[in-house]
Amino acid sequence: MLQCTTLRKYGLALTLTAAACTPPVSPPVDVTDVTSVDATATGDVAVRPPPGPYVPHVPRLRRLTRSQYRHSLQDVFGATLVIPRALEPDIVSEGSSSVGSSESSISQRGTEQYETAAYEIAEQLLREPARRATVVPCVPTAVRDDGCTEQVVRAHGRRVYRRALEASEIATLVALGARAATTLNSFDRGIEYVIATMLQSPDFLFREELGREQDGERRYEGFALASRLSFFLWDGPPDDALLDVAGRGELRGDELARQVDRMLADAKLSRGLEAFVEDWLRLGELDELTRDAVIFPAFAADFGPSAREEVQRVVRYIALERDGDFRELLRTRETYVNRRLASLYGVAFPVRDAPPTQFERVTLPESQPRRGLLGMAAFLALQAHPISTSPTLRGKYVRELILCEAIPAPPVGVDTAIPPPSSENRTLRSRLEFHRQASSCRGCHRLLDNIGLGFENFDAIGRFRRADNGVVIDARGDIDGVPYEDPAGIAGILAEHPSFPACVASRLYRHAWGYHDDEMQRAELERLTTSFASGGYRLRALMRTLVLGETFVRAANFAVLPLPPLPDAGAADASDASAARDASAAVDVVTATDVSDASDASDASDVTAEDGR
């Protein structure tokens, strides 16, 4: 398993080796047997055998997600920095961009996009005198001023790479800046190249959290642990305070707890929470949301972004502002709406002359069956078809994302089409009855539609309706035998369902690790779930439990595979030098001849006065 991408600038080459690409080790799960699905759908975990000992994951290199890339740059260089939008897209694996980030490398196109972005940002940093002064903390005495260049590298290198730079790395970057400045006859252009190089480095683009071998396992400590903490809690890089502690080797024990508590109290926690929610609830799919304009005239381009913002705000309100019971997410009547969503939900928007982007907290009337997450447009509209609702999609979403149950794909060759409306079967409920009766379909459809049909009072954009095709909607049903009358009833059942908090814990764990959790991590998941419950289902406390747990610093050991043949001897030398930094690291930064040899400034074939790029 070898993935390799080459960063063209200066011939920088990145080789990702085995650890980055090792698939998760998990026992096969039989999800084709409807009987077994029924069993999981009961939410009854007590019948399962006790979990075995926790088996840590094999570390992976995780590419920064787009939001992490943005946060990394803005945290280091300032929130007003404009981040280019054309970047390698996040890879979603099994519905999770967090998992995808640990399974993906960088495409050729992505490499070019990162390169372009790096130079745009570097140029931006040096354009305005005020901002330049924060980037260049010295006054150069000449076009080539290695001392000043080194100050720039030292000032920002640690934040960019999220670790201390070694002397050889600093020397390489200073030499690069010197050559670029000399060739282009501009100190600032030299600095621009230095910054752009750092921003294209795998040390920046990938989270190098591989741990240190110890007693046959690996343990995260120091900078690697700081990075794990900050990307999980803040969706961004460690700040100076955390790096200082990590650099002193004090990120353990009470100091670790102090740092975690500091991070949990920081405003940046909302970014980490947002990333988790985005990942868990697949909110990114709202970007692609479309609806038939004839059938749904109220649908507009800002619908998806509004729906996404609503979910994030409600989660933030419950989990951070109130630090309340996270199960309220499913049954609360409080939500955040802008004028668009207020119109959709049929509630008054409380502020005069508000712009369309303004959100306000409102309480939905008790007389409405709209409750919590599953009453929001993000769920109701996303889990529907462009021209109609989909009880099956809605039920599947609840089973998979709220209760964390495995639902198999339809059997191969089965006809999944729903009969068209007829005089006998006017409602979707009656039309779906076909699937609920067919032997090949009923196992899953009973599980899915029993929930999904309960949301039929909401159309395919989430607007309340009383009738479907002229017939009054019957929204009654049951979830695993517990009856409900309407969507509000569903919310109440799910909020009390034992699988929901377990599911939240599981998804949070998955988000933290970028791994599919499986049976070998069940002990840890049960520990987290128990802690979640005993802590009053407070998400912030669950995050604390997760990061301070022993498993957060443990990783499986792995073998370092031989590096592939290198293009030339010089590169090989550089590879060795880099590997010496951390002999057990699975990443090598390989610099090409013209850059690796800091003393050789004569070969500047990649830098020309006409075209610095």
Next chain:
Amino acid sequence: MRLIPAICAVFALMVSAGCAPMVPPPADAGPIEASVDASPSRCRPLSSRMSFVLARIGFVREDPMRAGVADGYDLDNRVSMEGDVRTCRHGDLVSPDGHMGIDNQLASLIPSVDRMTGGALDGAIQAAINNGQMLVVLRVEGIDDLCEDSEVRVSVVRVSGMPFVGSDQLVDSGQTFDLMRTAPMTHTTGRITGGTLELGPVDLPLPVAVLDAQFVIMFYGARLRVSIAPDGADGQGVIGGGISLAEFMSILSTLTIPNDLRTTVNGALTLFADLDRDAMGKCQRISGALRITTRPAFVLE
């Protein structure tokens, strides 16, 4: 061609005001579940107060295929034949469902206006609604039952806001608007019969704001009838009433329209006037009716 906007403005103003009750809504007007949902819960209001924005307002026109047929109201409580001196010799029309005695002389006049303006009249009105210039809301309070309620309080108010407009080119339902306290308001009582709100006769001042014309026009003896949809479906209805020629011409005199158009309008309205005959035998008002589409809305005080 510059006359077209002016003509539209002139008649749009008449439109906006309209408000007399009337004729049952068209067959396809009712909310979809009305014909299928007979459950008591359908009549249970979510709130005792509901507001409805007039999302569409358009003149009722005489049926082009059936002369003498148009929606409207029997405003003078009599069936007049052509030549009846009490209606200045104008005969009443018949509603599409066969009701006699419909007073709606504008229904015969508007098609002529359409020919002059290329049918731009309704578009001008709709544009005024959609850009927030002419937002009128019916506020219904004291609702105990959405199907049958012998007395509800009804206010006709003007609101402001920049509405969202859907792909159907109508203001989206459920939006919140701001009450314009300085605009004239009408407070009256009405009733709900068979899921339809009815009110009138009442003198109803309606705010008009089309193109650069802004004024208030009084609909005398106005009546209104509109279906109420409890779950957000569109309501359909008609408002109608009598418009004073003198007041209308007074308003016209304040507008920047060509004199020859003003003269033409005056002549046409005088010719078609059919209500409130004075001692000289001249009718002082002209009857008219407007078809409306309402959508649920909220009003911030």
